Amino acid sequence: MTDFRLTFHKPGLHTTVQDQGRLGFQHLGVPINGVMDKCSAQLANQLVGNDDTAPLFEITLIGPKVQFSGKGQIAITGANLSPKINGEATEMYMTTNIADGDLLEFGEPIEGCRAYLAIRGELKVQKWLGSASASASDPKTFTPQSLIQNRANFIVSSKKKTTIKSIPPTERPIINQQLKVRVMRGPEFDAFPKKVIYHFFKYWFSISRDANRMGYRLDKTLPDFKPGFEVISSGIVPGTIQITNSGQPIVLMADAQTSGGYMRIGNILSEDLDKVAQLKPGDLLGFELVEL
Amino acid sequence: MIYLPYGDSAMLINFEQKIDAEINQNVMALHRAMEVSGISGITFLIPAYCSITIGFDNKTTSFQILKNTIDSFAKEEMNQVSHSSARLVKIPVCYESPFKLDMLDVMEHTQLSRKNIISLHTSHTFRVYMLGFVAGFAYMGKLPKALQCPRKAVPRLKVPEGAVGLAGLQTGIYPTEAPGGWQIIGQTPLKMFDHDQPSPSLLQPGDQVQFKTIDKQEFYEIEKLQSVGEYKLEVTHD
Numbered sequence: 001m002t003d004f005r006l007t008f009h010k011p012g013l014h015t016t017v018q019d020q021g022r023l024g025f026q027h028l029g030v031p032i033n034g035v036m037d038k039c040s041a042q043l044a045n046q047l048v049g050n051d052d053t054a055p056l057f058e059i060t061l062i063g064p065k066v067q068f069s070g071k072g073q074i075a076i077t078g079a080n081l082s083p084k085i086n087g088e089a090t091e092m093y094m095t096t097n098i099a100d101g102d103l104l105e106f107g108e109p110i111e112g113c114r115a116y117l118a119i120r121g122e123l124k125v126q127k128w129l130g131s132a133s134a135s136a137s138d139p140k141t142f143t144p145q146s147l148i149q150n151r152a153n154f155i156v157s158s159k160k161k162t163t164i165k166s167i168p169p170t171e172r173p174i175i176n177q178q179l180k181v182r183v184m185r186g187p188e189f190d191a192f193p194k195k196v197i198y199h200f201f202k203y204w205f206s207i208s209r210d211a212n213r214m215g216y217r218l219d220k221t222l223p224d225f226k227p228g229f230e231v232i233s234s235g236i237v238p239g240t241i242q243i244t245n246s247g248q249p250i251v252l253m254a255d256a257q258t259s260g261g262y263m264r265i266g267n268i269l270s271e272d273l274d275k276v277a278q279l280k281p282g283d284l285l286g287f288e289l290v291e292l
Numbered sequence: 293m294i295y296l297p298y299g300d301s302a303m304l305i306n307f308e309q310k311i312d313a314e315i316n317q318n319v320m321a322l323h324r325a326m327e328v329s330g331i332s333g334i335t336f337l338i339p340a341y342c343s344i345t346i347g348f349d350n351k352t353t354s355f356q357i358l359k360n361t362i363d364s365f366a367k368e369e370m371n372q373v374s375h376s377s378a379r380l381v382k383i384p385v386c387y388e389s390p391f392k393l394d395m396l397d398v399m400e401h402t403q404l405s406r407k408n409i410i411s412l413h414t415s416h417t418f419r420v421y422m423l424g425f426v427a428g429f430a431y432m433g434k435l436p437k438a439l440q441c442p443r444k445a446v447p448r449l450k451v452p453e454g455a456v457g458l459a460g461l462q463t464g465i466y467p468t469e470a471p472g473g474w475q476i477i478g479q480t481p482l483k484m485f486d487h488d489q490p491s492p493s494l495l496q497p498g499d500q501v502q503f504k505t506i507d508k509q510e511f512y513e514i515e516k517l518q519s520v521g522e523y524k525l526e527v528t529h530d
Binding site: 029236 | 304309335459467473
């Protein structure tokens, strides 16, 4: 059986290989990494009949230009970044047959921030500490293949075709530009003055330009915030909301550092974090306090 | 010990919130015990100065189950703390331009001269309390009170590899370029995290560290020696 190959003629803004991330090395300071929007990534893998945890491509706002050689199947989910095959718009959330020489490109970002491209079969990619996910720090050293560069190419050991499936619009994850997420009390919640907590849950924060896989800095600072004390550096988990000493909230995401020392006001529920992964600079985020 | 919920799939065990060698030894003992016991459902552990963060799979376990399990053996484990002998590692640091990015801020916060800051930073030995933040970042303490200064109000988007910084009563070295809010007073030419090595992190929790001042010329010489594997790290054992 012939192999299916991909060649990136353009890498896109930030295209990486991601899987479920590397768990169990956080005590050395190695971040978890892995797909930002787990739900969309899982659906892409399911559409091509791969394991839920198989490595796939995460594409950010400006998509890559990919040429295929050999026959294969792909699926694209998550953000709508106007995918086109050989210049014609292609359906998302659907198993798509690829012919030898087909060219996949992306256009205008319509909605959302991160699209997922799954390829049927086994994507041959070097792993580091049990995961193919691009390392957040020094990716060229730790995971040289996983941060997509110009001319990157991949071999996928092909499998027999799977039946064409599609996910109806009503069952796809909803992408919002304004989103209220559920937040549990963070470790230092009680150390925040009541007024700061009030504003935190009342405001709509816009996502600043400093928003990436490590974390989203939000554009508004909390008025009258003075850090009560220096937190002694302690473990960080994705979904943690830190308040910097200037009163600016930062939402920590999949590539977040493993520890930090800013006060932690809350933690976003895992399920809602997938939706946060689809917010882009300028979109609005609000918080709602919940008890588990 | 206090058990705190930390999102829907993690918990935080807070010890007495102090930078203290004995408390940190208890953290290391409990961390080792949890690694050995293989409690089901745990996905990762982050031992820190005086806390342990525990990631778990909320489909197979829960905050309450983990709390009960850990509570049942924690006290016993921490009574068996062994005082293993520590290494003393000397780390060369250049405290000159262009490396001393925040020296002026630190001088203002501490009301100390540059010379006094360097002398305080190089005359003490510090314990490595934890690795974290990014791969191989060693958190060390504790600083003499006179050197204490807050993190930057607005963290830098890029702190260079090797940068040596201060934050509160802690000092640390950035092993790779990363965003961060520590006040940078110098830079080491040493590679702190080398993923080709079997033990990739140059420093380990429990190590003792002393900084040693070098000038710019020495900085580049050491950098060159290390890149060809000819730099010999100064290490002594207790």
